[in-house]
Every structure is written in C-alpha cells, then in structure tokens.
Ligand SMILES: Nc1ncnc2c1ncn2[C@@H]1O[C@H](COP(=O)(O)OP(=O)(O)O)[C@@H](O)[C@H]1O
C-alpha cells in the first residue's frame with residue numbers, strides 16, 4: 257500500500273492541519289502518517305493558542321518513519337519557525353524524498369500567524385527548492401513574490417517568478433479571488449499553464465480547504481499520478497468537500513472529507 261506523510265501542525269478542531277491531511281489520505285486510499293510540528297488550540301472560531309514542538313522532536317518523528325516505514329509522498333503544512341524548516345529540509349534530503357508537496361501555510365483564515373515572519377526566508381532558501389510542487393493561496397504567493405495578485409494574468413506572473421526562484425511546479429489557488437462565481441487555480445510547470453476552474457460556493461465553511469487540497473495532491477502523487485492528474489483529482493475532492501456541507505461548530509466550519517468517496521460510490525452503483 258502506498259504511504260503518505262504529513263509534516264504539519266495539529267488543529268484540535270479537526271478541520272485543518274494534520275487532522276485534515278490524515279482524513280484526506282484515508283479517503284484517497286493511502287496509508288497516512290504524521291510528524292507534528294506544533295499543537296494549536298483551535299476551533300471553528302479561531303486559534304486560541306500555538307505550542308510549537310522542538311526541532312529535535314520533529315526530526316525524531318521523521319527519523320522514526322524514515323528508518324522503518326518510508327513514504328511514497330510527503331507534504332508540509334504549518335512549520336511555524338525557521339529552526340523547524342531547516343530541520344525538515346535536512347531530513348527530506350537525507351531520505352531523498354522526491355514527491356514533496358509544500359503548502360506554505362502562513363496565516364489561518366481567522367488571522368492567526370502560523371509561520372513567524374522571520375521564517376519566510378528560510379522557507380524560500382531551504383524548503384522550496386526541495387519541493388516537487390508548492391500550493392500557495394493568493395496572500396501567500398504575494399508574500400513569496402512581493403507582487404500584488406488580483407487577476408489570472410497576475411497569478412501566472414507570480415507563478416513564473418516562483419519558477420525562477422527554483423520551484424519546479426507551482427499552483428496558485430483561487431480561494432481568495434474576488435470573483436464571485438468561480439474559484440480558479442493555476443498550475444505552472446515551467447512550460448505550460450493549466451487552469452482548474454470550479455464553481456465558487458457561497459459558504460463560510462472553508463476551514464482547512466488548503467490543507468485538504470494539498471493532502472489530496474500528495475495522496476495522488478503517492479499512488480503514481482502525474483502532477484496534472486493529481487491536481488485534477490484534488491480539485492474534484494475539495495469541490496465535493498465544500499459543496500456537500502456538514503455543520504460543525506459556530507464559526508468557519510470544516511469541509512466534508514467523506515463527500516468525494518460518497519459521490520464516486522453513487523456514480524458506481526447508479527442504475528444505467
Ligand atoms: N468558496 C469556494 N468555492 C469553491 N472552491 C473553493 C472555495 N474556496 C476555496 N476553494 C478551493 O479550495 C482550494 C483551497 O484554496 P484556498 O482557499 O485558496 O486555500 P487556503 O485554505 O490555503 O487559503 C482551491 O482549490 C480553491 O479553488
């Protein structure tokens with residue numbers, strides 16, 4: 257069975273972070289593992305506390321996995337500080353992991369910081385060059401490039417700039433777009449642009465969309481999909497999870513990780 261590892265923070269509320277990643281891995285039929293970088297006290301109303309792990313503790317978790325189980329693909333989410341970023345980069349090199357998805361998590365939807373500002377240069381220097389694909393949302397792509405992104409053309413320009421910084425595949429996600437009707441994600445592989453468009457859902461329940469989307473890409477890469485195929489599946493997975501809403505908590509609720517399998521099951525057993 258294919259195995260996927262998430263190196264990320266814990267969301268006690270279960271909607272984002274390693275909880276979202278492991279639920280997604282499970283739904284996409286890969287064996288999920290985790291190395292925890294930080295504990296957050298978090299629910300649908302916000303982040304109430306952040307408790308980072310020591311870099312040593314992060315390294316030891318990755319070591320435990322690397323020495324015994326191995327991973328067909330890995331993803332990083334909340335890394336919080338430069339020390340953890342550097343330590344994770346060293347481990348990725350040590351185990352020669354190639355299917356590396358970097359979700360450059362910076363700020364939670366409620367506004368809490370999940371990455372120290374002084375760690376951004378470490379992210380660019382140590383981790384981005386080791387990635388197979390990075391998945392910034394618009395504000396993250398703006399921070400990484402220093403550009404303002406409002407249009408599809410500006411998304412493409414930012415992706416090009418990130419490619420020039422040494423990232424091999426870039427997806428700029430459209431969740432934060434102004435467009436009221438569509439959510440457009442753009443993939444750039446250094447040669448071509450690929451556009452993934454979905455109907456924008458008018459909902460406040462989008463907590464963990466970025467984590468879920470990048471975890472789905474990771475699961476598909478673990479199973480041997482190409483980047484384009486993996487993004488296609490991830491887009492369908494997140495669209496189903498946003499559309500088929502569940503009500504959890506009193507604020508920005510999580511998405512529905514069961515929805516994609518449920519849809520496929522309905523398709524499989526539908527009378528012809
Ligand atoms: N309201 C929405 N309707 C449809 N798709 C959405 C919506 N919000 C986000 N998405 C999709 O969810 C994925 C995550 O995007 P985004 O919300 O930008 O990430 P993040 O959680 O990192 O801010 C992308 O594929 C994006 O297009």
Ligand SMILES: Cc1ncc(COP(=O)(O)O)c(N)n1
Pocket residue numbers: 264265266267272273274296298333334361363364365366370462463464465466467
């Ligand atoms: C532990 C952790 N990791 C990542 C996110 C980002 O998720 P989102 O931007 O969808 O709130 C989060 N809120 N918490």
